[in-house]
Amino acid sequence: MRQFSWFNATSLTLGFAFLYLPMIILVIYSFNESRLVTVWAGFSTKWYGELLQNEEFLDAAWVTVKVAFFSSTLATVLGTMAAQVLVRGGRFPGRTLFSGMIYAPLVMPEVITGLSLLLLFIGIGLDRGVLTVVLAHTTFSMCFVSVVVSSRLTSFDRSLEEAALDLGASPFDAFRLVTLPIIAPAVISSWLLAFTLSLDDLVIASFTTGPGATTLPIKVFSAVRLGVSPEINALSTIMIGIVTVGVITASLVSKRTALQQARAEQAAARTA
Amino acid sequence: MAQSKVKPKQSPSTAAFEPWNDPNEKPLIQFKGVTKRFGDFTAIDNLTLDIFEREFFALLGPSGCGKTTMMRMLAGFETPTEGQILLSGRDIGDVPPNKRAVNMMFQSYALFPHLSVWDNIAFGLRREKRDKDSIASRVDEMLRLTRLEKFANRKPHQISGGQRQRVALARSLAKAPKLLLLDEPLGALDRKLREETQFELMDIQETTGTTFVIVTHDQEEAMTVASRVAVMDEGKMVQVATPQTIYEAPNSVYVASFIGDVNLIRGTANLRNVATAAPAAPESESETKPEPVTKIETDEDPRKPQPNDYGKWLHDRLLAPILGQRVDEPKALPAPTKAELAAAAELQAPVDVPEGGLTIDWAENTPALIAANGDPEFDGNEVVLALRPEKMGIAKTKPDAPNVMRGKVIDIAYLGNISTYHVELKTGTMVKAQVANTRRVSRRNITWEDEVWVSFSATAGVVLTE
Ligand SMILES: Nc1ncnc2c1ncn2[C@@H]1O[C@H](COP(=O)(O)OP(=O)(O)OP(=O)(O)O)[C@@H](O)[C@H]1O
Ligand SMILES: [Mg+2]
Numbered sequence: 001m002r003q004f005s006w007f008n009a010t011s012l013t014l015g016f017a018f019l020y021l022p023m024i025i026l027v028i029y030s031f032n033e034s035r036l037v038t039v040w041a042g043f044s045t046k047w048y049g050e051l052l053q054n055e056e057f058l059d060a061a062w063v064t065v066k067v068a069f070f071s072s073t074l075a076t077v078l079g080t081m082a083a084q085v086l087v088r089g090g091r092f093p094g095r096t097l098f099s100g101m102i103y104a105p106l107v108m109p110e111v112i113t114g115l116s117l118l119l120l121f122i123g124i125g126l127d128r129g130v131l132t133v134v135l136a137h138t139t140f141s142m143c144f145v146s147v148v149v150s151s152r153l154t155s156f157d158r159s160l161e162e163a164a165l166d167l168g169a170s171p172f173d174a175f176r177l178v179t180l181p182i183i184a185p186a187v188i189s190s191w192l193l194a195f196t197l198s199l200d201d202l203v204i205a206s207f208t209t210g211p212g213a214t215t216l217p218i219k220v221f222s223a224v225r226l227g228v229s230p231e232i233n234a235l236s237t238i239m240i241g242i243v244t245v246g247v248i249t250a251s252l253v254s255k256r257t258a259l260q261q262a263r264a265e266q267a268a269a270r271t272a
Numbered sequence: 273m274a275q276s277k278v279k280p281k282q283s284p285s286t287a288a289f290e291p292w293n294d295p296n297e298k299p300l301i302q303f304k305g306v307t308k309r310f311g312d313f314t315a316i317d318n319l320t321l322d323i324f325e326r327e328f329f330a331l332l333g334p335s336g337c338g339k340t341t342m343m344r345m346l347a348g349f350e351t352p353t354e355g356q357i358l359l360s361g362r363d364i365g366d367v368p369p370n371k372r373a374v375n376m377m378f379q380s381y382a383l384f385p386h387l388s389v390w391d392n393i394a395f396g397l398r399r400e401k402r403d404k405d406s407i408a409s410r411v412d413e414m415l416r417l418t419r420l421e422k423f424a425n426r427k428p429h430q431i432s433g434g435q436r437q438r439v440a441l442a443r444s445l446a447k448a449p450k451l452l453l454l455d456e457p458l459g460a461l462d463r464k465l466r467e468e469t470q471f472e473l474m475d476i477q478e479t480t481g482t483t484f485v486i487v488t489h490d491q492e493e494a495m496t497v498a499s500r501v502a503v504m505d506e507g508k509m510v511q512v513a514t515p516q517t518i519y520e521a522p523n524s525v526y527v528a529s530f531i532g533d534v535n536l537i538r539g540t541a542n543l544r545n546v547a548t549a550a551p552a553a554p555e556s557e558s559e560t561k562p563e564p565v566t567k568i569e570t571d572e573d574p575r576k577p578q579p580n581d582y583g584k585w586l587h588d589r590l591l592a593p594i595l596g597q598r599v600d601e602p603k604a605l606p607a608p609t610k611a612e613l614a615a616a617a618e619l620q621a622p623v624d625v626p627e628g629g630l631t632i633d634w635a636e637n638t639p640a641l642i643a644a645n646g647d648p649e650f651d652g653n654e655v656v657l658a659l660r661p662e663k664m665g666i667a668k669t670k671p672d673a674p675n676v677m678r679g680k681v682i683d684i685a686y687l688g689n690i691s692t693y694h695v696e697l698k699t700g701t702m703v704k705a706q707v708a709n710t711r712r713v714s715r716r717n718i719t720w721e722d723e724v725w726v727s728f729s730a731t732a733g734v735v736l737t738e
Contacts, residue, residue, distance in 0.1 A: 164395070165349075168370050169395075
C-alpha cells in the first residue's frame with residue numbers, strides 16, 4: 001500500500017471540511033446561550049427546550065412526518081412494482097425507453113418538477129394541502145425506489161421465480177413468497193431513503209403545499225427570512241440527526257443483507 | 273448418414289419395455305417440428321421426437337447443444353419459435369408453467385435461499401392446498417429418500433453442494449408429477465451416492481410411473497438409467513435409441529465418439545468377396561490348428577492322475593504283489609477342470625468368420641480389414657470403422673483372428689479393473705485396446721515399447737460414413 005502522503009491528507013481534510021464545516025458550525029451554535037447567532041456566549045440547551053414549546057414548529061414537524069411516511073410508503077409500493085415490471089416483465093415495446101425514463105426525474109431540476117405538479121394539481125382542481133404534497137413527494141421518490149429495487153432484481157437469480165412457478169405457484173404467489181422476501185432489504189432501505197428525501201424537501205413541497213400543510217423545511221425557510229434564530233439552529237440539528245440516522249440505517253440494512261444474500265445465493269448456486 | 277442395422281425386438285409377448293416400437297402406443301410428449309431461436313441463433317432445430325409414458329429418457333450432448341432449452345420448453349419457460357409440443361396429445365403452447373403437471377429440477381438448483389430445506393421441499397405441496405399432515409408426511413418421506421433428515425432445518429447456504437443437489441431433487445420429486453425434468457441431477461454427488469441415487473430414481477420411476485427426462489454429461493449414467501438415449505448436437509437429435517444400440521450400433525462417427533471410447537480407422541470399403549473371404553490374413557494358420565483337447569470327459573475328478581488300462585494291469589498283476597499296494601498320490605500338476613477346458617476350447621476353436629459385409633482397405637501393404645456386418649451399400653465409399661477398445665485383443669504373438677494389426681505399445685493406462693493399451697500402428701494411427709486385469713501386475717507380459725498384435729473379430733466394429 002502506498003504511503004499516505006501529505007497531499008492526500010490535505011485534500012481529504014479540505015474536502016470534508018468543505019462538506020461538513022457549515023453543519024458543524026450550525027450544530028455548535030444550536031448550543032449557544034446567546035440569542036445572537038454569531039456571538040458565542042456559552043453552552044446551553046435552552047433553545048431545544050424552547051423549540052418544544054413552539055406550537056408552529058411542532059405542527060410543521062408532525063405534517064412533515066406524516067407526509068414523509070405516506071409518500072415513502074406509496075413510493076415504495078409503486079417503485080417496486082415498476083422495477084419488477086421493468087426488470088422482469090420480459091420484452092415489451094418501449095421497455096428500454098421506460099427504464100431510461102424512470103431515471104429522468106433524478107436529474108430533473110426540482111423547480112420544474114414542482115412547477116409541473118403545481119400546474120397539474122391546479123388543472124385537475126385538486127385542493128393543495130397534505131395530499132398534494134404526499135403525491136408530489138411520491139412521484140419524485142418513486143424513481144429512487146425503483147432504481148434501488150431494480151438493481152437488486154437484476155442481480156437476483158431468475159430461476160428462483162421460475163422454480164416457484166414450476167412448483168405450481170401463481171405469478172403473484174411467486175412474487176409474494178419468493179421474490180419479495182429476497183429483495184426485502186432493498187425495499188426497506190429504499191423506503192428509508194424515500195422517507196429522508198421527503199423530510200428535507202423544500203422546493204417541491206413549497207410548490208405543492210397549501211394552507212395547513214406547512215412542512216418543516218418550509219417553516220424553517222420562512223423563519224430564516226425573518227432572521228436566523230438559535231431555535232432554527234436547534235431544529236436543524238435535530239433534522240440533521242434524523243436524516244443521518246435514516247441514511248446510515250438504510251445503507252447498513254442494504255449492505256448487510258445484500259452481503260448475506262449474495263453469500264446465500266452464491267452458496268445456493270452450484271459451487272462449480 | 274450411415275444407418276446401422278439393428279433389428280428391434282418386435283414380439284408383443286415379451287415383457288420388454290419398448291413403447292417406441294409399438295405403433296398403438298400414445299406418446300406422452302410429442303415434439304412436432306419444434307424450432308427455438310434466440311435472436312438469429314438457433315438453439316433447437318426442427319426437432320421431432322416422441323417420448324412415452326414411463327420412459328427414462330436421457331439427453332446427452334456437448335455443452336450448449338440445447339438440452340436445457342428443450343427442457344425449458346417442456347416446463348413452459350420458453351415457447352417454441354416454430355412447431356408444437358404436445359403433452360398427452362394436447363398442445364401445451366399456452367399453458368403457463370404453474371399449470372403444467374411437469375416439474376423440473378434446475379441445473380442451478382434454484383433453491384429458495386430464505387427457506388429451510390424442509391420448507392423448500394414443502395413449497396410445491398403447499399401450493400396444492402394439501403392439508404398439513406399429508407404435506408408433513410410427504411416432506412419427511414422425501415427427506416428420508418434423499419437422506420437429508422438431519423438438515424431439514426438448515427438454510428440452503430448452510431449445507432454442502434451435494435446436499436443442495438439432493439434438496440433440489442427432493443423438491444422436484446415431492447409433487448410426484450407426471451413428467452419430471454432433471455437437468456444434470458447427480459453431477460455434484462460422489463460416485464457411491466450417485467449410483468445409489470440412480471437406482472433410487474429408477475425405483476421411484478417404477479413405483480410411481482413417472483416419466484423422466486434427464487440431462488446428463490455422464491454417459492455411464494445415461495447407460496445405467498435410461499430406457500432411451502438421445503444424443504444431441506447443435507440443436508439436432510443425432511440418434512435416439514436404446515443405450516445398447518447407441519453403444520453397439522452408433523449411427524454416426526459423432527455418436528460413436530461421443531459415447532465412450534472408440535477407435536476410428538479410416539479406409540475404403542469394398543464389397544466382400546465371399547468366396548475368398550476367409551484368408552484375409554494370409555499367414556493365418558487357422559486351417560491347421562490342432563483340435564482342442566476334449567478327451568478327458570470322465571466323471572471322476574480329473575485332477576487325480578488315473579492309471580490307464582495298461583498301467584492298471586501292470587500294477588495290479590505284477591507290481592502290487594511284490595511291492596505292495598501303491599498309495600495313489602498326485603505326482604503331477606492337477607489337470608485342468610472342465611470349466612478351464614471349455615474356456616480353452618473356446619479360445620482355440622477356429623474363428624468362425626461370418627460371410628458377407630465389407631472389406632476395408634486402410635493402409636498399404638496390410639491386409640484389408642473384414643467387417644462382416646458392414647452395409648454393402650458403402651461399397652467403394654470412404655468409411656470409418658468404429659471399434660470399441662474393449663473389443664480389441666492384444667497379444668505379443670500373432671493371434672488367430674480375422675483382423676490383426678501390428679503396432680507398438682506407447683502407453684499403458686492402468687485403471688484398476690482394466691488396463692488400456694495405447695498402441696501406435698505402423699501407419700501412425702493410435703488405437704486403444706482394453707483388457708480386463710484378471711492377472712496380477714507381475715504376470716502381465718506386455719509392456720511399453722513392445723511390438724504387439726492388436727486383433728478383433730469380423731463383427732466387432734461398426735462401419736460408418738462421415
Ligand atoms: N435466453 C437465451 N438467449 C440467447 N441464447 C440462449 C438463451 N438460452 C440459451 N441460449 C443459447 O442456446 C444454446 C443452448 O443452450 P442450453 O442452455 O440449452 O445448452 P445446454 O445443452 O443445456 O448446455 P449445458 O450442457 O452447458 O448446460 C446455447 O448456445 C446458449 O448460448
Ligand atoms: Mg444446460
